[in-house]
Amino acid sequence: MQPLSSQAAWPTTFSFNYTRLIIVNTQECLHEQILPWSFFRFIDGQVYDGVVKGKEKAQQQYTEAVSRGQSAGLVSSVGRTLEEFKTSVTVAAHKKVTFELTYEELLKRRLGKYVLQIHARPMQPVKDFKVWLLLASIPENNAGAWVYFYPTEEQQKTCDSCGEEGMNGDLVVVYDVNRNPSLGDIKKSRGYFVHHFAPSSLVSIPKNVVFVIDQSGSMHGRKMKQTRIALLHILNDLAEEDHFGLITFDSSIVHWKRELVQANEQNLESAKKFASNIHERGSTDINKAVLEGVHMLNAHPREDSASILILLTDGDPTSGVTNLEQIQSNVRMAIAEKFPLYCLGFGFDVNFDFLEKMSLQNNGVARRIYEDSDADLQLKGFYEEVATPLLTDVTMTYNGATNLTQTNFSQYYNGSEIVVAGQITDNRHNMMMFSDTNAIVESNGTESDSHIQRVWAYLTVKQLLEKELVLSGSEKENAKKQALELSLKYSFVTPLTSMVVTKPQGENTDVLHKPKEGETPEEFRPNAAGGQAFSGRRSHGGFPGKLTRKQHKGE
Template identity: 65%
Template structure:
């Protein structure tokens, strides 16, 4: 359920867009005369189109660049350039095939388009084209993303920075939720000062429209704005109505999606062990921020929770050898211990995680949910250092009994190693960025898993096939389980959805068979098929990380085939950007988490 690399809640998506070239003088010789961001959200699936129209104002040809920053969880699905009425399309190809074209261009000293990681939530798409004297170019980029719910809401965060006031600047957001919108709010720098007067919001029970149409003068008058125009965020947060416990079922053209997010359940007491790296590389601000976050997290434990603390460097040092109840006496003592954690020595990840696993295995409690949280900033340097051996040891010890969440602190950590270890044990890997708010990032992650409501969740669909993930070790309050698939023989009259899980004190079962009083929602929403493809590709990419040998090759091919069919730019595919005759094609790559861009940036 938990995914992504950003601890800041940003479930529906994040985009920052700008089309710029660096001016050579105070007077611009190019002009962005139109800049539109249009985001349509239908049943949690967001399609965003960014359109920038740029004019060459001088009597000579020049290169115009287009920069767009998009969410790391999004897939680019279309890119078009229009010059003098001629349209040039990007085409998605297998990465190796596109790589040959890219390498050839770079070897000849030519520029090449690329998507590169630029922070905790963003990737940056860059391309350029030569524009004739006094001519215009239109760039249009489309990307898609399934919105994720965290802490009870979805968020759309739009960060606009066009580097100049734009005469025709528009942000249009349309949200459609068939079961109804529970609340909707807007915030961020782009809703402050004079810009607040440029925002309109229209809402019905099932739809909402938010529009930002600022004048050129207003674009210089907001928090963070100035002579160079807009520079800030517009955040739109919302949640949906949930009319029954089974959740929301929708169908279109033989595909279905099921959103499951019950809230009318008692919280399950948890058993949590925090495994904290205190090696020498954690010195300074990292250690200070870790202590700060840990103190806050300990203060948020409920009295019926049980917890353990383990610190490690060359040696593994449990605070206590068993889990303790989170009462005031134990929490006071634990906080005193946390304040005194000092950095020193190497990094024995294998022994530390096995010790945490042993603590949970030795103290089972009926009607509870157990989880391990590992925080580290480095590779294993002592004890068992073979990464495959560590993965094997941890997987065998945990044996699918509870999830392991791996938090990698900083950019030097071997995130691929941590992510695989987490995915193999029903958890997720999350990077914690070494910035001033790192303590808040740690606290934010913990809040996502702080309130388990269900364990061992099984989703069953009689009449469904080609299903996405249907088993989830835990479901947390404020999150959402999403399952999509195809309906066998297009026969929705025999379609049955069942959810079987364990709550605080007993097994629960939800079931709905069509036709019923409120049958599966049939609609003309063609996004359901693309939603299924997006979610399937995401899960296959995760599965590839933890697979090996023939299984890895099989999973990779399955994901690749879907990427090519639906035109998604992923770590397995690239987009070849066709350019006008006489110029070289460019290749758009989507990097893996933490991967550095190859070749030359524009």
Template identity: 45%
Template sequence: MAVSLLSFLLFSFFNLQVVNGIEIYSMKIDSKVTSRFAHNIITSRAVNRGNVHKEVVFDVELPKTAFITNFSMTIDGVTYPGTIKEKEVAKKQYEKAVSKGQTAGLVKASGRKTEKFTVSVNIEAASKVTFELTYEELLKRQFGKYEMFIKVKPKQLVKDFEIEVNIFEPQGITALEAEGTFITNDLQNIIKKTFSEKKGHISFKPTLDQQRTCANCSQSLLDGDFTVKYDVKRTTPDNLQIVNGYFVHFFAPTNLPNLPKNVIFIIDISGSMSGREIEQTREALLKILDDIKGDDFFNFILFGSEVHTWKETLIKATPENLDEARKFVRGIDTEGLTNLHGGIMRGIDMLNAAHEGNLVPKRSASIIIMLTDGQPNVGISNPQDIQTHVKKAIEGKYPLYNLGFGYGVDYNFLEKMALENKGLARRIYPDSDASLQLQGFYDEVSNPMLTDVELNYPENEISDLTKNSFKHFYDGSEIVVAGRFIDSNQNSLTVDVRGEGVSIDFFDLITPEKITIQNGNEKTGFTWLDSVTLQQEGLTLIINKEKSLVLKMGSGASFVIVLHQVWKKHPLHQDFLGLYALEREKLSEQTHGLLGQFFHPIDFTILEIHPGSDPKKPDATMIVKNNELTVTRGWQKDYRRDPKHGVDIPCWFVHNNGAGLIDGVHTDYIVSSLF
């Protein structure tokens, strides 16, 4: 018995319908989440209590962001495995199988978050059938939490009903929540939730009586969404995990100030938006205006047959301007056809002019949000032509977010155009809460913290890589990059992450030959023969010709980098750089690295001083970090106060590359990709 499936994105629960005496006696979902990745198994069991063969329908609602990996049916002990097919192939095979009366399954659009998978089978009297569906999903972080939801809709009382979720996060779990839209006060205590360190566990197992809508009712109250949310500990902005020749890199910095936004709202006011849709749009825009921050800039562009703008350019969100904007929004009404191309192009031109004329902050995030309910039919109306023009005009400078209102839009067109321009598309469903859907989307993009984020990896080590360049990073979200190593045995990786925030971003890579200063996309080069002083907000850089480079972090610590030049014919050594920290007490306790771990005092004891192989350099025993080390007395130069000549200071030399003194081993501190 062949079973054809559509491979599509998923995650959720199921709805096994009752048909003429079919008893569903068990429904279970087992979810195991490891490092944000959910592996889920739905198992449903039914028996035919009738005297003749009956049809059982397995009906599952799956999240759109997951994928099926396996499906099988077991009838009276015989298992029939399913075959996963690509979307279009699956659709054709499904239609062919149905026409022949064979068993087949297909995934179709179902709701806002879900796709529906349905399969049916005829079973003999007294026969039992077990459906098992396996699906996986990478959980997305929004508003500071990872979220997974389970659609619960069995449509009958089930003797053995259970949801079990086990979470393992190597970083540690900081919060864990579980709730259901159908959960009453009586059911709240049935949700068992625990978490400690790296592990979390949730179970929901209501009895038959607890599932009833009332004491003597046969209807089930289990009808809605069961949602699990959690977050992880973050001691650093990113987390890298390597397994079997693959890696995944999670990047989610915290405690960064928000960037000012420059937002263009492009609104479809064609005749098809009349009535409830334009009312909900006005309602959503009024709520969004309440959330716009004082340092943001914004404007409205309306398109019907013609294109109209509220203001000629973007304006700052002062209280007076916001009041005027509210009056404008309340007066928005519908007219004409759909000049979508004209509306978007006007928005792009307006942003370009604002940046070129320095009308908006240089360090800010520019965003285009376009809402439409129809298809373009005025001016340039061919979708492919519009995509070409928009991509050429934006040039990767601004993300484009397309919101499709209702079911009359060409959603594939909106989605492709958004993805080509570093944005995304979202369907707005024409329900009573459409205005909340619009506002909810704005909330997702209302707090940009970084722009032009790039995560770079050594090209000579990586064979495959997912998207690693992002226009914006938003507060409460997470950037995820995955890849494959050329060497499957590799277990470490150097990552270079760059982004521009509200304060001055400064990255400098220094070598003995040159000094390169990078500020955003601008690079400036110097040599050690230059004498230079650069000052930016919170940072001062001084190059002393042929001597040193001084880096001062505002009122914080300062660093001196000294160019040590070696005799040109030296058989071993080459010119090198020495890094020295001034005012170390201003560095945080979390400062680490080969040098940083010693910027704060450590306890040690010197014992048993005795002559060494060199009479001028005695040996001794050092007790440090519960280790006994053999050390040798000597002298070293301190260049912090005298970068040219240095000052001789006594010290103890630790042998074997610092083993026992430094944290880890010395190779942990070597970044080979820099050389």
């Protein structure tokens, strides 16, 4: 099997016998790699396809359809990320409408596995709730597996995390693929290629890591308790050849030690005592704390090692330098591209845009830690992803290719994966080269569909949106323009676009009553988890599960 992406379709039927218009709004928290790309409905025996338009134009078309009393649907991205989408469905009086939303997901390899996570949160027991998954090889060689999930109405109310409102969890499928023993796997299709690079036989690199922990007053209660628990787990996982430091901060800074030390038994025990006694207090001086972490790493150079700075905070800066752009500029100048900064934002009200921009400016990523019972596991899980660096300063160089996605990576970690896509300018070149390892890999497959091209388009759009976040002036507008053009061309729902499906004007709408100007339509609005971001909860017991596998020769 090749780890390119997954595709899923969700058919949903709404039937209302009222004489008034009904509006259903749902908010789905997906993954950062998901792009809805098909949305259509069945009504009166006809199929109406959704169309991706600029966000304002799509909203206008949907609003006009609602004002005419017609059935309509709208899928839009919430916020700046690609992980949360809002679906608005309007059902006309005396109508039964089936909407089907199809999305693609570029699965991201973490800790040596791909995780396909399907949110099962219909907010009510569903008579016919079925999920079936096919994990298939590309190209087809009869290798693969089916996964079936068919809970009854009663089981939807009686499972471990269920209630009268039905399921409130996730179906999680974890898998990995058989890999080419070389340093990569390249697929080509219609003038495009995608390269998956995930070597695992490399020797790990010792790391220098500084943890910068927010202990301001807003971290009180469960946040602080879970942070302490996570730190104790993380300290247990440090290798003896690693060097580390701990900083806590509110309006002032507290050092465990003023310089990095080796992760030997004595130092780890001392660090655990320090972590166990972290308590919330005061305001938040992010600027001073992060710059101190940078200073500690800069003062501790080690050859053949990888340096990492990890910030955990739950709020905006309220002490010291509070201008967000000034903080970002200070941190960027201090780090000077020497190592990555990873920002972990704790809770729903954290200024995630600020953390994301600061991470992207420093070759890192930002991750939201959801305030839930498993927050300590989320923190530990993130650390495990970056715990074992294998390569630093990786540059991917390709012959006969153009319009490449990101090719420079500050670090590569064990269990992860580097994915690069691009357009092929010369099909005679079947070779690629890593400048960091001086290794050459031959292209080993050609696909016949547009799948590879869509992977390239998705990665390009995602990276353009990230650039737009950190650029300014004409460069910022140009990146935004390119992202919009590709989103429209490939029918991607992004922060710049929405997908709308309406009945063409002129067709009979059979409306008995439509809202008058200024009148609020009757609404049904799911609440609780239906309108919240992913909380990390899982569905466990009480469900029938079935996994079958198709066998093929030689397996």
